[in-house]
Amino acid sequence: MHFTLHATDGAARAGTFTTPHGEVPTPAFMPVGTQATVKGLTPEMVRAAGAHIILGNTYHLALRPGDEIVRDFGGLHKFMHWDGPILTDSGGFQVFSLAGQVKITDHGAKFKSHIDGSPLELTPERAVEIQQNLGSDIAMVLDECPPATSESAKMRAAVLRTIRWAERCKKHHSRPGQAQFAIVQGGLNLDLRAECARELVAMDFPGYALGGFSVGEAPEAMHAALPACAACLPEHKPRYLMGVGRPQDLLAGVASGIDMFDCVMPTRNGRNALAFTSDGPIRLRNAKHRRDPAPVASDCACYCCENYSRGYLHHLFAADEMLGPTLLSLHNIAFYLRLMADARHAITEGRFAAFRAGCLARWNADS
Amino acid sequence: MHFTLHATDGAARAGTFTTPHGEVPTPAFMPVGTQATVKGLTPEMVRAAGAHIILGNTYHLALRPGDEIVRDFGGLHKFMHWDGPILTDSGGFQVFSLAGQVKITDHGAKFKSHIDGSPLELTPERAVEIQQNLGSDIAMVLDECPPATSESAKMRAAVLRTIRWAERCKKHHSRPGQAQFAIVQGGLNLDLRAECARELVAMDFPGYALGGFSVGEAPEAMHAALPACAACLPEHKPRYLMGVGRPQDLLAGVASGIDMFDCVMPTRNGRNALAFTSDGPIRLRNAKHRRDPAPVASDCACYCCENYSRGYLHHLFAADEMLGPTLLSLHNIAFYLRLMADARHAITEGRFAAFRAGCLARWNADS
DSSP states (O other): OEEEEEEEEEEEEEEEEEEEEEEEEEHHHEEETTTTTTTTOOHHHHHHTTOOOEEOOOHHHHHOOHHHHHHHTTTTHHHHTOOOEEEEEOOOHHHHHTSSEEEEEEEEEEOOOTOOOOEEEEHHHHHHHHHHTTTTEEEEEEOOOOOOOOOOOHHHHHHHHHHHHHHHHHHHOOOOOEEEEEEOTTTTTTHHHHHHHHHHHHHSSSSEOOOOOOSSSSSHHHHHHEEEHHSOOOOSEEEETTOSSSHHHHHHHHTTTEEEESSHHHHHHHHTEOOOOTTOOTTTTSGGGGTTOHHHHHHHOHHHHHHHHHHHHHHHHHHHTTHHHHHHHHHHHHOOOOOOOOHHHHHTOHHHHHHHHHHHHHTTOOO | EOOOOOEEEEEEEEEEEETTTTEEEEEEEEOTTTTTTOTOOHHHHHHHHTTTTTEEEEEHHHHHHOOHHHHHHHHHHHTTTTSSOEOOOHHHHHHTTSEEEEOOSOOEEEHHHHTTTTTTEOOHHHHHHHHHHTTTTTOOOOOOOTTTOOOOHHHHHHHHHHHHHHHHHHHHOTTTOEEEEEEEEOOTTTHHHHHHHHHHHHHHOEEEEEEEEEHHHSSSHHHHHHHHHTTTTTTTTTEEETTOSSHHHHHHHHHHHHHHHSSSSSHHHHHHHHOOOOOOEEEEEEGGTTTEEEOOTOOOOOOHHOOOOOOHHHHHHTOOOOOHHHHHHHHHHHHHHHHHHHHHHHHHHHHHHHHHHHHHHHHHHOO
């Protein structure tokens, strides 16, 4: 994992990291391909929307189709026909949010499959093995991921276990070319975050993530915590804010010195007829779009905006046609990717703060 | 509407017809875009699969979004971003199959919307107006479409009304460039079919369809009736067998001298994980495909078969991912289109009967 910083603007950074499947300019947004597909889109559509790297999900893929099956197909890239970089999460977050009756010990997390209720266990070593079988470019360590609002003793115990598990993941990791990132936990407790970061940085991972945000706390609380959290991480390694978030949250992250993001919001909202635009979100199911010949966003060059009207999108959603979710997912991903490209450009020109303020004003967003 | 016959082989024909939006080689299969979208596919995908012409639905589009809205968007081509030829059916079949409590008089068909139950009426003149608003290249007359198994008096009454309605449709039609095709009814009664065809041919339409097949009768009964039905139609005008059918039904149609087909089967079956192949249909949900690295069809050059395995398709359907229906719909449409292209090639080389027999043997199909 080679990471080059090209420019900084305040805490914001523009860089490039390299992977066995290509380079990624940062700040980078990673479209989410939970089950070996970015929902409703072909890889060519994802690429054309501007994506350099996508995310795959350890928990989901281990359950279905099974990581050994993906390995036997030649790895996740070949299985899903995406030849660019892939980051896989560790499954920790999904175990705590999707699976039933989780029992956590130092050994690992015992839980029941959300598909068929069968008993399963995810240990740090197993999380490493799954991701080695998937063959991702970037793998994440297994972490314990309590809500940011958890009480102090519980949060501290989770941080200590996250540190121990990171050490075991590092020790177990052996796949050449695959970079393993550590995850800093600690919720909104900045002392815990700093302690967790200090321990993990001492282990010398090639990249670091902030986990446990956007799981219960107010966005403002996250925004307030991000600068200090990011500052605990090494300057010359990529920093990844996991599972976040709204466009304004990404800009808060970039302003704090974060380099990488992922979130289901563009695809999930796209499936629900909500489109992001430079003037804020619009709902295509709204009857006012019925006769509107304008594209979803007149300043957007994505396939959806180049070829279709708001009125047509309104019709597709009214008629429950698959093409509606596909086109709006595509547009929303293109919006997120362009936001990151524009942020990068602003950073290199030393005008990121003004760029961010302009976005927030146009979106009528608070922060 | 200009139609050129290039070659015949027995009753089978290879030709080309021209429309304001381009030429169509025949025999032609028209993918069905009921609600102004071929379900799950972009127009570029439909084009890349080999489609020259698609079908739109008068009944569905008149109800939603409304034909005047489509007109105000610049017509169906622009609304749905398909710049090739479009044929629109007349809505007759949908009124009789989808709408509730249909009351038919000479004036037209009164029925209730399948969307909200509101009372509606479709007259021959209104069917013409809707299609003129949609701006299709080929419009169909309104017909009365009873099941092929209807008793004789009812079938005869439907035929006589279909003839009267065709006359009114022709009289009301005024859109330059749009060709209006007549529809022959009569079920399995060849005398009625001949009488209906004689009356309609005397009115000199630019093309003729056979309606009322594949609505209740055995496929063998349809296959047996087709040669005589097709022979009642003018040699130098396109012949269209509406709503049919399975691959073997298309070959029976081609053998009988039919030039055009449409059917929802490739897309509907694709959404249900059934794929057509040269060796017969396969079901991708079957567990035997779970670890299969082979493409859906090794002799197919479609986007699905070039880039994905049966195992990946199996996974997409198991995980209920939208990309599964999209990829298999694409493959099935490509299969139908290649079947028609291969049939055309065989006709020009005078070996259509052997080509058809070879297909049926490989598919293990009866007829």
